[in-house]
Amino acid sequence: MNQNILLVEDEAALRMTLIDRLRSEDYIVSWAGDGDDALAKAGTLPFDLILLDVMLPRRSGFEVCREIRKAGLITPILMLTARGQTADKVAGLKLGADDYLTKPFEMAELLARVEALLRRAPQRNAYQNGIIDIGSLRIDFRGTEVSRDGRAIALSAREFQLVRYLVEHRGATISRGVLLKEVWGYNAETYTRTVDVHIASLRQKLEEDAKQPALILTVQGLGYKFVG
Numbered sequence: 687m688n689q690n691i692l693l694v695e696d697e698a699a700l701r702m703t704l705i706d707r708l709r710s711e712d713y714i715v716s717w718a719g720d721g722d723d724a725l726a727k728a729g730t731l732p733f734d735l736i737l738l739d740v741m742l743p744r745r746s747g748f749e750v751c752r753e754i755r756k757a758g759l760i761t762p763i764l765m766l767t768a769r770g771q772t773a774d775k776v777a778g779l780k781l782g783a784d785d786y787l788t789k790p791f792e793m794a795e796l797l798a799r800v801e802a803l804l805r806r807a808p809q810r811n812a813y814q815n816g817i818i819d820i821g822s823l824r825i826d827f828r829g830t831e832v833s834r835d836g837r838a839i840a841l842s843a844r845e846f847q848l849v850r851y852l853v854e855h856r857g858a859t860i861s862r863g864v865l866l867k868e869v870w871g872y873n874a875e876t877y878t879r880t881v882d883v884h885i886a887s888l889r890q891k892l893e894e895d896a897k898q899p900a901l902i903l904t905v906q907g908l909g910y911k912f913v914g
């Protein structure tokens with residue numbers, strides 16, 4: 687599966703060079719040109735990696751990094767820092783960045799860091815043989831079956847698609863809008879209640895205690911996150 691990268695860089699020329707190079711390596715690249723835009727995109731779309739410049743208009747890369755981690759997103763972050771700013775590197779790592787690269791950098795070095803981070807990161811398709819076991823719960827993607835302690839749990843086709851999408855993006859916060867688009871194929875955000883209803887139903891069926899969900903968590907103001 688092609689991996690999704692969010693590139694946050696305000697210098698248009700460097701941004702274009704990076705986008706071209708990353709796309710030539712078959713990454714799917716989205717970009718943001720300032721800190722606000724970066725935060726909006728990071729919170730609504732599932733990315734495998736974020737390349738984050740420190741010096742940005744509106745909100746610095748540090749602030750973006752801190753907010754992303756505060757929201758519970760575990761997407762790996764590679765910070766791009768200015769030359770010689772050792773304090774920047776330390777600050778970035780303290781705020782939850784995974785690695786940093788000093789400008790100007792060689793493209794080969796950037797690609798190597800990106801690859802290394804993606805290898806270490808939790809894979810969106812980490813389950814083997816199409817079967818995933820979470821405690822006593824088993825989800826068989828190939829057989830489209832869900833069971834607990836060997837006893838089948840009946841899910842509707844939509845519920846199954848929803849749980850599949852959540853598990854494929856486990857650990858990432860997914861907004862209702864993205865779920866509507868990816869699971870239902872809707873483009874409008876007017877049916878977000880539909881998502882909530884289905885999530886509630888899934889919790890009834892999959893959680894040990896639907897009132898205290900341990901698998902499908904609500905991320906206040908952002909969406910849902912599958913953990914486990």
Ligand code: CA
Pocket residue numbers: 695696697739740741742
């Ligand atoms: Ca910059």
